[in-house]
């Protein structure tokens with residue numbers, strides 16, 4: 507496998523069309539090697555979240571190429587993307603995206619519905635001091 511885990515090649519993201527369109531990401535290229543720890547830094551509105559959403563398969567670029575572990579995200583169908591999001595990418599969202607009608611345990615235990623080898627929810631809550 508290539509040493510690059512993540513490759514962005516001339517990626518542009520435009521929201522909307524016509525006069526009201528917004529270029530959120532403008533011709534961005536970078537790569538991240540396997541094992542590398544990377545920070546994306548920039549002023550509010552610079553396009554950081556938009557870049558991460560595309561990297562995580564939550565949104566699609568308007569132009570350019572995104573390759574993760576040798577696979578082009580644009581070539582993945584929705585089923586493949588869902589597996590990619592479940593197994594390859596982990597997200598800690600800026601806003602917490604929990605289901606308010608579920609308990610803390612139930613929110614974490616949702617992973618069991620998605621993944622065969624999900625980690626033990628109580629074990630995970632213990633790790634971050636939330637078991638009570």
Ligand SMILES: Nc1ncnc2c1ncn2[C@@H]1O[C@H](COP(=O)(O)OP(=O)(O)OP(=O)(O)O)[C@@H](O)[C@H]1O
Nearest residue numbers: 521528529530548549550551552553554555556557
């Ligand atoms: N869904 C959307 N529709 C239209 N414009 C959007 C959308 N999402 C983001 N934008 C615009 O794209 C630009 C980049 O937004 P983004 O949220 O990626 O910035 P950010 O760097 O994550 O900012 P922050 O530091 O505030 O989180 C902004 O001008 C924003 O208004």
Ligand SMILES: [Mg+2]
Nearest residue numbers: 554555556600
């Ligand atoms: Mg953001």
